Amino acid sequence: MGSITKRVGSSYSEPKKGDLKIEDIKNVLIIRPNHRLGNQLLLTPIVQEVLNTFPNCTVDLFVKGGVAHPVFQNYKRVNKIIKLPRKPFNNLFKYAKSWFSVKNKKYDLVINGDKNSSSGRLLTQSAKAPFKLFGESTPEIENKYADYEHISKYPIYNLRYFLEKLGVSTSQNKLPLLDIKLTDAEIENGKIILDNLIKNNKKTICIYTNATGNKCYPEIWWETFYNRLKQEYPHYNIIEMLPIENISKINFKAPHFYSKDIREMGSVLRNTAIFIAADNGVMHLASASLVPTVGFFSVTNENKYKPYGNGSFALNTNNTNIDDWFKAIHKILA
Structure with a gap:
């Protein structure tokens, strides 16, 4: 699947400087189709970064089964959690319904949370949105950050780099930590x-x-x-x-x-x-x-x-x- 999907997103037309305005980003989709507890917890930093960066937005999450609801239950602007069945061939109807729910909604920004996820790349490609991050890295970003390899950090570095290229000033704050926001x-x-x-x-x-x-x-x-x-x-x-x-x-x-x-x-x-x-x-x-x-x-x-x-x-x-x-x-x- 990695070989088949490695060029997914290559036809995506990069937006130009000035195209994106922070206040216009209202519906964001973050994709991480993995059911494991650790991988869904590792998604919390990019969710926080998006919510901090775009104050008018709500976030939909596309995950696989798992425990996303208790992980994100105290994130007030996480609007919807779309769950892909853990065993798709046992429930093809739910599997198809999950994919079509992405295609049928218009988003302003879509982020693939794992650059090595084939389904994540395909979902990002199929989603309707003017701004998309497939997770691709460049030597410029990799060389800039010693900790770029970390699976929670590189989506944030990619987002900041993407925004900088579009002329949007980005946060210089420390990266968000993993956080389930205990009360x-x-x-x-x-x-x-x-x-x-x-x-x-x-x-x-x-x-x-x-x-x-x-x-x-x-x-x-x-x-x-x-x-x-x-x-x-x-x-x-x-x-x-x-x-x-x-x-x-x-x-x-x-x-x-x-x-x-x-x-x-x-x-x-x-x-x-x-x-x-x-x-x-x-x-x-x-x-x-x-x-x-x-x-x-x-x-x-x-x-x-x-x-x-x-x-x-x-x-x-x-x-x-x-x-x-x-x-x-x-x-x-x-």
Whole structure:
């Protein structure tokens, strides 16, 4: 599909300087047809950038199944979430209906949130809009930003570059962080849940020992890490968030909790001092809950997926050791 669609958008006529006026952008479509929690959380920065840049606009999101509604429920100007079925061949009617809903509405701006998504490129091509970003990069942008590779950041850099070419002054602010916009009431509820679990006033470290496929570290790895964590931080609580499969790589030795509600999960995490996990969707949820987050990477590209902001950082365990990890963790907790 990548080979078939690589030239999609090549016939798009680039707008000219002066064609776009900020106040005229009222309907924006952002496309990211992926159902995974992490990928939908990684979409929150470009949504914020669009809402900040175009004050008169509302945003429609085109996603695949997944959890977009709870992720974006507190984004007041996210108008509509169009959901592509996760298994399109099992529901061709809904699949076709989702595509036609894009073709039947006129947008002012369409943004493909993932340059490597074939369906994203096709949807961007088929949408009715005078301004389109297919996600293409240029050496000029790539060389300008050391962190351009990050999947949450390059759509923002692309948008700013696109606007600059059209003569529109763009924000020089820092890039938006991942953010599910927890309310004060949600955060307070998370504190109640955490207090009932730990029953003391000490600060809390939270770990999550699960991940998908070969991103998941073995039990011996997590046992070694957990024992060192207890040794280094005896004055902290250490708790474990469990996955839906009820798996613990430390054999449930720490107080643990589980929730099916991602906003409730985020509200508990918001009340912790630090969250530590391998690269996975819950790592991005912690980051989007504005918690200092440490992500361990061994098979995926940390420059593309690492948590950022709030003191967060990534550690590649292929070229670092446990002493390096705890030096980095100590910088947050100190």
